Amino acid sequence: MSNVYRKVWNSMNGMEDTWREKHIELHVRTGYSGMYGFGSPDQFLNLAAEWEQPAIAFTDFGVTGGFPAISRLAERSQLKVIYVCEVIMLPTDCGILPVLDTMLCSSL
Numbered sequence: 001m002s003n004v005y006r007k008v009w010n011s012m013n014g015m016e017d018t019w020r021e022k023h024i025e026l027h028v029r030t031g032y033s034g035m036y037g038f039g040s041p042d043q044f045l046n047l048a049a050e051w052e053q054p055a056i057a058f059t060d061f062g063v064t065g066g067f068p069a070i071s072r073l074a075e076r077s078q079l080k081v082i083y084v085c086e087v088i089m090l091p092t093d094c095g096i097l098p099v100l101d102t103m104l105c106s107s108l
Contacts, residue, residue, distance in 0.1 A: 017051035026057040026082070032066035041070040045077055057082035 017023075028044050029037025037060060048056040056079055058070055064085050074081040
């Protein structure tokens with residue numbers, strides 16, 4: 001976890017959800033999202049449980065590798081988990097796909 005994200009996460013410790021109605025976080029990215037997220041699933045599940053939220057949505061960017069771990073952790077909690085993989089879709093005639101294919105194939 002980068003220093004910036006660590007500061008954000010540490011600032012969340014001790015925070016309270018004081019909203020009069022409980023809500024659901026619908027856009028949580030974990031460290032599985034690389035540079036686009038931070039924190040571990042158990043940290044977010046614990047925080048959502050502490051704030052008495054009924055559910056949480058993990059919306060990792062371009063990956064589903066964290067879903068098995070999230071599923072195992074969720075079994076131990078009373079929270080409903082919503083699994084989302086955020087992706088970018090490009091039209092086939094955008095001109096970038098041959099470049100991406102070349103980059104992906106050359107890395108194999």
